[in-house]
Amino acid sequence: MLKDFLNLFKSSKKLQLLSSEFSDTEKIARSVFSPVNVNKSDELRTNVYKSPAEMDEVSVNRLDYTNADNLKNLSKKIENPSSKRNYFGFAILNVLEIKECEANVVYSPIIEPVENVNVCHSDIKVGYVKERGKEFPAEINYKISQLIKKSRFYKDPAPHDIKWGGSDLE
Amino acid sequence: MDNNFELLSFEGSLNDVFELSNFIEEKTNVEVADSSVNNKMLTSLLIGAALVTVSHDAEAKGIELVNTTTEKSLTITAEYNKNIEIPFAKYIDDIGVISCSALSKRSVVKDILSFKSLNESWDGFDSIPLEVESASNAIELIDLVGEKTFCSIDDYYPNPNGTISLEWENELDEKISVEVGNNSFSYYVDFTGADVKFFNNQNIDFSNAKRLSEFIQVL
Numbered sequence: 001m002l003k004d005f006l007n008l009f010k011s012s013k014k015l016q017l018l019s020s021e022f023s024d025t026e027k028i029a030r031s032v033f034s035p036v037n038v039n040k041s042d043e044l045r046t047n048v049y050k051s052p053a054e055m056d057e058v059s060v061n062r063l064d065y066t067n068a069d070n071l072k073n074l075s076k077k078i079e080n081p082s083s084k085r086n087y088f089g090f091a092i093l094n095v096l097e098i099k100e101c102e103a104n105v106v107y108s109p110i111i112e113p114v115e116n117v118n119v120c121h122s123d124i125k126v127g128y129v130k131e132r133g134k135e136f137p138a139e140i141n142y143k144i145s146q147l148i149k150k151s152r153f154y155k156d157p158a159p160h161d162i163k164w165g166g167s168d169l170e
Numbered sequence: 171m172d173n174n175f176e177l178l179s180f181e182g183s184l185n186d187v188f189e190l191s192n193f194i195e196e197k198t199n200v201e202v203a204d205s206s207v208n209n210k211m212l213t214s215l216l217i218g219a220a221l222v223t224v225s226h227d228a229e230a231k232g233i234e235l236v237n238t239t240t241e242k243s244l245t246i247t248a249e250y251n252k253n254i255e256i257p258f259a260k261y262i263d264d265i266g267v268i269s270c271s272a273l274s275k276r277s278v279v280k281d282i283l284s285f286k287s288l289n290e291s292w293d294g295f296d297s298i299p300l301e302v303e304s305a306s307n308a309i310e311l312i313d314l315v316g317e318k319t320f321c322s323i324d325d326y327y328p329n330p331n332g333t334i335s336l337e338w339e340n341e342l343d344e345k346i347s348v349e350v351g352n353n354s355f356s357y358y359v360d361f362t363g364a365d366v367k368f369f370n371n372q373n374i375d376f377s378n379a380k381r382l383s384e385f386i387q388v389l
Contacts, residue, residue, distance in 0.1 A: 031294070033293060033294060036292060036293050036327070036328075037293070039324075039325045039327075040325075045325065045327050045335070046335060046347070047293070047327055047328070047329050047330060047335065050329050050330050050331070051330060051331070052295060052296040052297050052298070052330045052331060053298060053330070053331035053332065055296075058295075059295055078294035078295075079294065080289070080292075080294070083288070083289045083292055084292075085292060085293065085294055130331045131331070132298065132301070132331055132332055133301040133303060133304055133331065133332045133333060133351055133352035133353075134331070134333070134351045134352065134353075135333045135349035135350060135351035135354065135355060135356045136333075136349055136356065137356055137368070137370050138347075138349075138356040138357055138358040138368035138369055138370055139358070139368050139370075141335075141347055141349055141356065141357075141358060142347070142358045142360070142366055142368070145345070145347060145360075
């Protein structure tokens with residue numbers, strides 16, 4: 001336990017957090033998993049931008065401060081092929097596009113536990129906290145469908161490789 | 171009605187077909203007086219069709235077996251083919267509709283139930299499996315909307331908070347997006363040239379499903 005605290009302390013001392021301000025042109029990346037987030041035509045489903053119950057937080061990363069290889073590494077950590085959750089690629093939006101859909105993005109770096117530290121982590125917020133088992137108002141679902149329309153989806157051509165092998169994420 | 175179908179494969183020579191026809195006539199007591207060579211083949215085809223369509227035997231019964239003679243066999247067979255064309259086409263259409271809706275409902279229900287067995291955090295971000303009530307409501311909505319209408323669904327998938335989404339879309343990018351929860355459902359209708367229509371807190375009942383069904387049919 002003491003060792004954990006010590007490691008956390010050391011890592012937090014080393015952490016260089018980013019500015020909490022976003023420029024409109026900043027690129028935001030969301031990890032996409034298959035088959036849960038894509039349909040049979042490999043198009044994004046709206047659940048890629050939907051929060052778990054009791055929160056309004058869709059985990060994303062600030063692409064301008066990292067790169068596709070790091071993002072892929074993070075995504076591979078949380079994939080679970082036995083649960084049919086295979087890393088599949090990225091959906092990219094810039095901040096202005098998120099705002100145009102009347103949603104927002106906020107900086108929310110992960111600083112603990114030490115093995116999960118991610119200073120690029122942020123959250124897209126659609127402005128509505130969902131209850132467990134309660135559907136979104138149709139207006140919110142429409143808002144999310146607009147986020148989908150604006151997203152640029154990059155399917156990873158080699159999801160099993162360590163490095164990103166696709167085109168530039170823009 | 172039992173809608174189980176089985177495809178029967180039979181490959182053989184022309185003589186095999188005649189023998190099969192004789193065999194079927196013997197076993198089923200179908201009387202085809204003075205049956206010609208042509209009529210033998212038609213008989214075996216007809217009886218074969220009746221064998222694979224247990225629930226559509228009425229269709230087969232409606233087709234009249236014609237007594238032909240050798241001299242007039244070609245003429246009568248041509249007439250026969252003409253008469254059989256309409257009911258046979260209808261019969262094929264019926265099978266197509268039944269198979270489509272039955273298979274779609276079966277596969278949709280199967281998938282919905284599979285969403286219930288998803289693991290916790292199935293999307294990697296603290297999601298929960300599909301709730302029992304949401305699954306039940308989605309299945310009920312299929313019945314209320316109608317299988318044939320529902321058959322045109324483009325996609326359906328679970329959401330991280332235990333609800334389920336159902337989507338219909340056409341080639342014009344017009345869309346109906348439904349989300350079904352534990353107690354109600356919401357949806358929007360996005361048709362070209364019209365304002366997007368929003369419907370919230372819809373009870374799972376006939377009147378609400380009927381309106382949704384009408385939108386889907388327009389799509």
